[in-house]
Amino acid sequence: DLAGIDEHFVRTIEGIRTCPSQKAWDTGASAAAKMALTYYATNGNGSVDDNLEGTLGWVTTTWEGALEDIGPGAFHPLRYDQIPEYTTRCVELRVSGLRAAVDVIRESLSQGLVRWSCARLLSHVQLQTLLTGSHDVDVSLLRRIARVDLPADSMIPTWLWDALESYTVEQRALFLGFVWGRERMPSDTSGLMLTLADKPLQGDEHLPTAHTCFSTLEFPRYSSFQVLRERLLLAISHCRSIDTDFAVTDEAVNID
Numbered sequence: 001d002l003a004g005i006d007e008h009f010v011r012t013i014e015g016i017r018t019c020p021s022q023k024a025w026d027t028g029a030s031a032a033a034k035m036a037l038t039y040y041a042t043n044g045n046g047s048v049d050d051n052l053e054g055t056l057g058w059v060t061t062t063w064e065g066a067l068e069d070i071g072p073g074a075f076h077p078l079r080y081d082q083i084p085e086y087t088t089r090c091v092e093l094r095v096s097g098l099r100a101a102v103d104v105i106r107e108s109l110s111q112g113l114v115r116w117s118c119a120r121l122l123s124h125v126q127l128q129t130l131l132t133g134s135h136d137v138d139v140s141l142l143r144r145i146a147r148v149d150l151p152a153d154s155m156i157p158t159w160l161w162d163a164l165e166s167y168t169v170e171q172r173a174l175f176l177g178f179v180w181g182r183e184r185m186p187s188d189t190s191g192l193m194l195t196l197a198d199k200p201l202q203g204d205e206h207l208p209t210a211h212t213c214f215s216t217l218e219f220p221r222y223s224s225f226q227v228l229r230e231r232l233l234l235a236i237s238h239c240r241s242i243d244t245d246f247a248v249t250d251e252a253v254n255i256d
Contacts, residue, residue: 002094009061009094017087025080060090063097133184137172139164141185146194156219156228157196163229174236181212207235 003010019025058071058078070089071078078086122130139161148157164172173183179194186192195216199209202220204227209218222228 002091005098006063006094013087013090016083019080019083022080025083058086060093062093068093130187133182133186135173135184136169137164137176137185139172141189141192142194145189145192146196149195149197150219151198154198154221155225156198156222159222159225159228160196160219160232162225163232166229167233171233171236175232178236178239179210179212179217180215204231207231207239210235210239 058076059067059069062068070093071082071086142164143161146157148154150156164175167175176185177183193215195214197216197218199206199218199220204220204223206220208220208231210216211218219228220231222231
């Protein structure tokens with residue numbers, strides 16, 4: 001999916017491909033394309049021809065940002081009737097540029113996880129699960145690996161497991177992302193850790209806190225299961241960044 005890698009490129013190509021008419025192409029469309037691709041037809045020696053300024057030539061950019069001639073000549077202005085061929089060649093160039101990277105990834109996976117000849121026997125869902133883990137959360141596994149650093153009479157662990165069991169698959173995945181920074185259970189769970197810690201000076205009005213580097217989840221001293229369930233759900237649904245990924249400040253967050 002090219003859009004998942006370079007959305008700007010895909011939007012630019014789509015804008016060119018869907019140009020509605022010759023008139024639109026001759027007026028605003030080619031100028032927009034010129035700005036998007038940072039290139040326009042020249043007179044052949046690198047200087048801009050006043051008659052061609054704002055006219056897209058037969059070039060596109062590679063993954064490295066270099067200009068690539070993909071047609072009858074970079075300095076030939078692109079005509080409206082040539083748009084389908086041009087956009088096809090643009091996409092083909094980008095896709096071909098990924099093949100080397102895909103080959104390296106395939107080789108690495110075959111050495112570390114599964115032989116590629118065996119991988120062909122798996123469905124795409126099975127292969128994805130093997131490589132990236134399961135989207136559903138095994139609550140019983142979390143219960144087994146959890147280290148509880150809470151008062152002996154605390155109900156927090158029991159309420160936490162019950163809350164996770166009551167959540168949807170998507171909400172449990174959000175919980176993983178909140179605690180670990182990833183929303184899938186790995187295939188190999190031997191190294192997983194989870195610590196439940198106490199925030200003794202905080203109560204029902206506060207949210208739980210996660211430290212992804214240490215797989216630690218800190219809970220205020222909630223008064224009931226319902227409070228914990230609602231506060232945890234609020235935290236995992238709206239606190240999606242890790243540490244200061246987005247430089248969130250107190251002024252930028254307003255929770256009533």
